[in-house]
Amino acid sequence: MALEPRALTLMHRRQQLALRKSTVAQMEDLWPALDWADLDRSFPGFAAEALRVVSKNRRTSSGLAAGYLRAFRVASGLSGDVRIIVPQMPAEQFATSLRVTSLIAAKKAAANGVPVDVAMSNALTQSSGAMARLVLNAGRDTVTQTIRSDPKARGWERVLGGGGCDFCQMLAGRVYPRDNAGFDAHDHCGCTAEPAY
Secondary structure, three states: OOOOOHHHHHHHHHHHHHHHHHHHHHHHHHHHHOOOHHHHHHHHHHHHHHHHHHHHHHHHHHHHHHHHHHHHHHHOOOOOOOOOOOOOOOOOHHHHHHHHHHHHHHHHHHHHHHHHHHHHHHHHHHHHHHHHHHHHHHHHHHHHHHHHHHHHHOOEEOOOOOOOHHHHHOOOOOOEOOOOOOOOOOOOOOOOOEEOO
């Protein structure tokens, strides 16, 4: 039995949230590679492993979004396929975000008198949230960029990832036109985009 469009969206959101949870867990597993005793020396190896995780999980996020888009179009009664647009890895954004939320965040907190274990724990939370945002942005951008090139689409709507923060709730529930600049997401954001036909 075929699913209705909104049921497909909710299933897709659950898949993306599971991927976010997995990304956070993988970042936690990598975190010991960032050695407080020698942050500058250990950061490049940590960053290389984080890039591997984020790149792999971005491919998964985009793949999930591509399958969702195709199923959503069919469930919406549209014939024909659409060319799926898969976004590139924003390499500079990744590098800057990882450096600021891990290496710099830990050093800055410690310099301000925060105990080392707390500084490192807080930096892990910041870093894993930033990397999860970059992963889920691949799926969001796959949806919004594909919608932009789909002449049958009116636009897209933000679907909250759980309750949603005030920022996300403010942006949810409206249809953004096809040519909208993009999906605004914050670190730890679980929202997804749903096509509007």
